Amino acid sequence: MTDSKETARTRGAGAKRRRLMEAAADVVHRQGAERTTIADIARAAEVPVGNVYYYFKTKDELVAAALSEHERHLNLLVSQLDRLPGPRERLKGLIEGWVGQRDLAARYGCPTGTLAAELGKRDEGGLDVEAGRVVRILLRWVADQFRELGQPDPEGLALTLVGAYQGMSLLANALRDPGVMDREGARLIAWIDSLHAA
Amino acid sequence: MTDSKETARTRGAGAKRRRLMEAAADVVHRQGAERTTIADIARAAEVPVGNVYYYFKTKDELVAAALSEHERHLNLLVSQLDRLPGPRERLKGLIEGWVGQRDLAARYGCPTGTLAAELGKRDEGGLDVEAGRVVRILLRWVADQFRELGQPDPEGLALTLVGAYQGMSLLANALRDPGVMDREGARLIAWIDSLHAA
Amino acid sequence: MTDSKETARTRGAGAKRRRLMEAAADVVHRQGAERTTIADIARAAEVPVGNVYYYFKTKDELVAAALSEHERHLNLLVSQLDRLPGPRERLKGLIEGWVGQRDLAARYGCPTGTLAAELGKRDEGGLDVEAGRVVRILLRWVADQFRELGQPDPEGLALTLVGAYQGMSLLANALRDPGVMDREGARLIAWIDSLHAA
Amino acid sequence: MTDSKETARTRGAGAKRRRLMEAAADVVHRQGAERTTIADIARAAEVPVGNVYYYFKTKDELVAAALSEHERHLNLLVSQLDRLPGPRERLKGLIEGWVGQRDLAARYGCPTGTLAAELGKRDEGGLDVEAGRVVRILLRWVADQFRELGQPDPEGLALTLVGAYQGMSLLANALRDPGVMDREGARLIAWIDSLHAA
DNA sequence: GATGAATGAGATTTCATTCAT
């Protein structure tokens, strides 16, 4: 019964909050934080506008929620990659994941990167530095892989790899050309392959 | 003729227009296009708000002006670099210029790149693709240098170099760490040095 | 009967209602009726928001409850003062009670007076005149004391005394100076002392 | 011509700001600061809502403007009273002025006093203490008169007189009875008359 | 052209009140 007729408790509450976070992440990625209105997110989540404020006290909290949604996705991704046998496979899996998002990147850029760029223009509210946290998570994981590969300066290599991803996403987006993702992705894969383990 | 005919009024007008463009480029870089108001730009340019509309009919035109101002800067830069004896020197000069802007990049990112990311979120008005034009100018020039160096796939290498720049700017910005510019800049210089001319 | 029949449920309910009234009186005194939200009162009373409406159908009823709470306090006070031997002692006891609240008055004014001032701005809902009722109770009691003292025009003297209290509370509040209560309180005591009984 | 057809400069600008201040003072007096909306004031001043913000950046600034309007009225009043030959006449003139406002006081209380009571409930924004400034101006002037009359403790007497005014206004308002103003006004006049100059 | 002022559409936010369980 409760199965066929979901109660407010099972369907609502947490579920609605989750829906709002997902909607925020998606809409903010496509429209940008500044151009996105609460109404946009509410509509996407199929929630009445006034109700949004029951879950998030301000628009900034919703933007922060979008960011933490990206963080969640990132954590999911790396936990999946961690199942791969070796660091080289994991790094290549990461790159393949990026290339798999070629069309989305060509249209809207990297979700985290573009949000970081936009939030970085602020100078109050604390959100301006928040995006850095997510970026750092990725950098740390990538550096771990390079370290496991026995590479010197794993942190530097992580900057190079993640930077390359951000750069290729931005160019693919600016040129509206998913091919950039393919070409640069292939180059990165080749680079990873060329590294000899210690 | 235009010289002899230029009155104080027309010169003043031109000067105002120029001031507005420069202010737009600067303020939009620091605050982002969406968060910047016409009044912000007018104030920075020391032009009365109501007067702005004699030079730019809409806010979008002002944003386009900011973009063309970046284009102008880019053209100035490459015309200076073109005076250097060889393509390798020119590419290294370009990279050194990027690193020279390390603090600005760490605080606000690459002016063109962040604007491209922001405008890319739009889907009407034409501005969404405009930023690509400026990026393409840079890509073309860089490809020319690689070509002159006798490198195969100069366009691909250009994507790699410019992408690396966009990526390192974004990371420096997200992490608020100018050191990223130094490290990655050094790596790019070393890469250029390692290429053997044909 | 009601004693033996009172279950934990009904006692709990009554307790909640009482808690809500006390919270309303307190919070409304400190924040003003208009700035106080139902949620503020619910929180102070430790009652879930949605539950408030089982005890008070509207916010106005809660404000009325705050007023009646002040009325209850007033009744308690005069019933205690009535135990004093003579009218002069009772009036002086009243004044001493006022001065005893000096710090509260300097911070938030007289609970009834400030609420009367706020509600007096309304012109519908009936609450606008309600505060007058409480004021009248005090005036009547004070007049009774003056009458018992054999003073002519006891109602007029009551207006003077209660008016002096309201005035000194308001000034103490506006100037944030509890000393006003001391000084004017002493003057009123001296005045009462100076009256010779008939 | 400019006479028959007032220009925006002569009619607008300052005049509109003035109109808004007067409307704010009036409407806030009648409705209270909290219940008054920007739209209420805009309507009373015959100004479009959006335009209000050209003159006052926030609602709080409008409330502050209402307060300063009361301050202006007070300054006008005392400067008129200052033309009277002696301090006794001036004080009596002040009281007569109060009594002259009997109906307004009975309906809405003293403009400054009720605003002070309402703003005193706030604890941030600075407006909470602002009303005290206006009260102090009156107190100082009244004390000056008592001093000129050769009375000891002129500041204390000022507190008593102004407090009496605030108290009678509040009671007249709470009881909706202008007669309170007459009776207490007469008492105060008699008091002033009873003081013998030094 | 130049300018302060004006305008209205829309965005965020608050909250009394109601609903579903």
Next chain:
DNA sequence: CATGAATGAAATCTCATTCAT
């Protein structure tokens, strides 16, 4: 009765754009 969640009507505030002189 109890309760967290829901709802919609307002209110404040912002700003691109236009107007009047």
